[in-house]
Structure formats: C-alpha cells, structure tokens
Amino acid sequence: MVTANGMAEVAAAVGEPARAAMLAALMDGRALTASELAEVAAITPQTASSHLARLILVGLIVVEKQGRHRYHRLASPAVAHMIEGIMQIAGGIEVRPLVRTGPRDLAMRAARTCYDHLAGQLGVDIADALQARGAVEIDGDGARLTDTGRTWMHDMGILKPDIGKQSSRPFCRPCLDWSERRPHIAGVLGAAICTHAMEQGWVRRRAANRALEVTPKGHTALKATFGITCAR
Structure with missing residues (x-):
C-alpha cells in the first residue's frame, strides 16, 4: 500500500540536484559506474556513493555486477516514466549529460x-x-x-x-x-x-x-x- 511517507521518501530522493542529474544520465537505458555518475553530477566519487546508496534504498536504481565492475541502472520502466514526467513538468526540455563509455576505437x-x-x-x-x-x-x-x-x-x-x-x-x-x-x-x-x-x-x-x-x-x-x- 502506498503511503504519504513512502511518496515523500521517493520525492526527497529525486529532489536533490546531484541525484536528479544521475537519474537523468541513466534515462537513455545505459548502466553507468559510480565514477561516471559522479562526473555528470559534478561531485566526488565518495559523495556519489552516498547518493547512489540512497537511490538504491528507495528502489529507484539497481546495481549490476560484471567482473570487478559495478554498474548502476534504473530499476524499472516505471522509474523512467516517473523521471520523464518530472522532466516535462520542469519545463519540457530534456537535458541528459553526455557520458562517454567504452573504447575510443x-x-x-x-x-x-x-x-x-x-x-x-x-x-x-x-x-x-x-x-x-x-x-x-x-x-x-x-x-x-x-x-x-x-x-x-x-x-x-x-x-x-x-x-x-x-x-x-x-x-x-x-x-x-x-x-x-x-x-x-x-x-x-x-x-x-x-x-x-x-x-x-x-x-x-x-x-x-x-x-x-x-x-x-x-x-x-x-x-x-x-x-x-x-x-x-
């Protein structure tokens, strides 16, 4: 059952600029590392780790391990729909930070x-x-x-x-x-x-x-x- 406290917790998790930037960066469906998300949010890797822990706790993102790397992605299409709705209400202009991944070749x-x-x-x-x-x-x-x-x-x-x-x-x-x-x-x-x-x-x-x-x-x-x- 959805409660007012639960809604407020999710809203508070999204409503912080660094976390909002990281969620926006994940809207293209890719999975990114904590370092990459720290870069798009313009914060230190240590600060990014605490923000990511908060987003994981409320169920907005999940972690996928592959080898020695840990990648973060949106937890579900429902999360993407929610963020897209917020973007539209915020002005209708979708700004996604550019994250370059993988080889340069x-x-x-x-x-x-x-x-x-x-x-x-x-x-x-x-x-x-x-x-x-x-x-x-x-x-x-x-x-x-x-x-x-x-x-x-x-x-x-x-x-x-x-x-x-x-x-x-x-x-x-x-x-x-x-x-x-x-x-x-x-x-x-x-x-x-x-x-x-x-x-x-x-x-x-x-x-x-x-x-x-x-x-x-x-x-x-x-x-x-x-x-x-x-x-x-």
Whole structure:
C-alpha cells in the first residue's frame, strides 16, 4: 500500500540536484559506474556513493555486477516514466549529460567479439531486434529464448536442432555491453548467432584486436534477418 511517507521518501530522493542529474544520465537505458555518475553530477566519487546508496534504498536504481565492475541502472520502466514526467513538468526540455563509455576505437565500438558472441553496437542492435520481434525476453540479469524465437532461429539456420543440449553453460543470458552499457546476447544462443554471422560471411575479423567488420553481404543480410542497419 502506498503511503504519504513512502511518496515523500521517493520525492526527497529525486529532489536533490546531484541525484536528479544521475537519474537523468541513466534515462537513455545505459548502466553507468559510480565514477561516471559522479562526473555528470559534478561531485566526488565518495559523495556519489552516498547518493547512489540512497537511490538504491528507495528502489529507484539497481546495481549490476560484471567482473570487478559495478554498474548502476534504473530499476524499472516505471522509474523512467516517473523521471520523464518530472522532466516535462520542469519545463519540457530534456537535458541528459553526455557520458562517454567504452573504447575510443570506433571500430571496436561498432562491432567486436566478447569471448564467443557479438558485442558493441552490432550486438546490442541484434538484442534489441530479437526483443522487438518477441524472439528473446530480457528481464534484468535474466533472459530466455521464446518458443516463437526458437522456431524462427531454427528456420533461419542460426540454431541447430540439438544445440546446447550437451552444454552446461546458460543457453541465453544478457551480457552488459562494455561500450553501449546495454545488454547484448551471450550464452549458447549468443555464440550461435556469432558463429552463423562468421560462417555466412556477414562479419570478418579485423587485424590486431577483437573488432569486426560488417561485410557488404553482411549489411544486406543483417537488414533482411534482423531489420538492423549498420553504419558503413
């Protein structure tokens, strides 16, 4: 049951300039580190930690751990809707601080491998496309391939009938993208998509690092298969 005290607690958490700036920076769907959020709020990392603890306590943001890093993101679409409403009432002008994340190498940012699956803008675009067509459902740190998605990916030749049956690794899981700070698809499914893209000649490895180049054939195939357009 919603109480007046509960409403006041949430309002007080949002109604502090540094916390409001950090929440606004998270409105584009990315997950950011405490240091990055401290930068956009123009405060010290130590002060940012106390503000973030307050936002976590009232349920406005959640922390996602990946390796040795801790990333912060909005707790739910409802939180984003609330902040968007506040922005509209505050003047209708949406100002989001620019936060640069990930590698400076444009090729690495565009497309790369993350272990055995696709990452970068390409990997995130594919994840978005799979969600849009109902093939994959992502909820926080969990993901699943739907029955419709499995049938479609079998028909497209991306998944083999017995794939993953002998593997102990997760079949489908979200992996927070280093540069985009939004999820791409990992696990058995992510590896299958990457393998298919390589075998079909949609992407090829660049020399010296993990960056991938989308081939002319790949531009056509990715548009036809996933409905995505990659920068040339």
